[in-house]
Amino acid sequence: MKKIVTLLFVLTLVFTLSACGKDKEPEQTVDPNEPEIRYDEDGNKIIKLKGRPTTTNEVNLDDVKEHSSKEDCWLVVDDRVFDVTEYVDKHPGGEAILKGCGTDATSLFDAKHEDKARDILDEYFLEDLK
Numbered sequence: 001m002k003k004i005v006t007l008l009f010v011l012t013l014v015f016t017l018s019a020c021g022k023d024k025e026p027e028q029t030v031d032p033n034e035p036e037i038r039y040d041e042d043g044n045k046i047i048k049l050k051g052r053p054t055t056t057n058e059v060n061l062d063d064v065k066e067h068s069s070k071e072d073c074w075l076v077v078d079d080r081v082f083d084v085t086e087y088v089d090k091h092p093g094g095e096a097i098l099k100g101c102g103t104d105a106t107s108l109f110d111a112k113h114e115d116k117a118r119d120i121l122d123e124y125f126l127e128d129l130k
């Protein structure tokens, strides 16, 4: 009888312990398509891009081309890369901005804008073009 009680106690314990942690939030997964942006101790921006093993400040035009949609829009102006995804819906010139997504949009941008647009653009600076 004592053995059965001990066995039941052990089984209950094992069951309780295995049930613990089931309510835990699923671990956050990192979207491999999203660039990971962080800062080193000197405040320098470090970007890790899809498929790149190390973190360096390297963004080239091929990287920019991968962000050519309304939902994910990077563009280059004067050899600087901008992620303007958040600005697409606010753009006073409407969907015209989409022509620039994933491209070197320097001439398109210069053709249509005054200094004010450049100030806004600076808010979306990501990295110098490699």
Ligand code: HEM
Pocket (backbone or CB within 6 Å): 075, 084, 087, 091, 092, 093, 094, 096, 097, 098, 099, 100, 101, 105, 108, 109, 112, 113, 114, 115, 116, 117, 118, 120, 121, 124
């Ligand atoms: C590169 C592709 C882009 C194209 C083709 C484009 C085109 C245009 C057009 C056609 C207008 C209307 C101009 C008018 O009504 O006179 C406009 C206005 C404007 N755009 Fe863009 N745009 C682009 C990117 C951007 C970006 C990246 C920004 C800022 C982040 C921006 C900011 C503005 C602002 C603030 C205006 C209001 C007019 C001004 O203050 O210059 N645009 N754009």
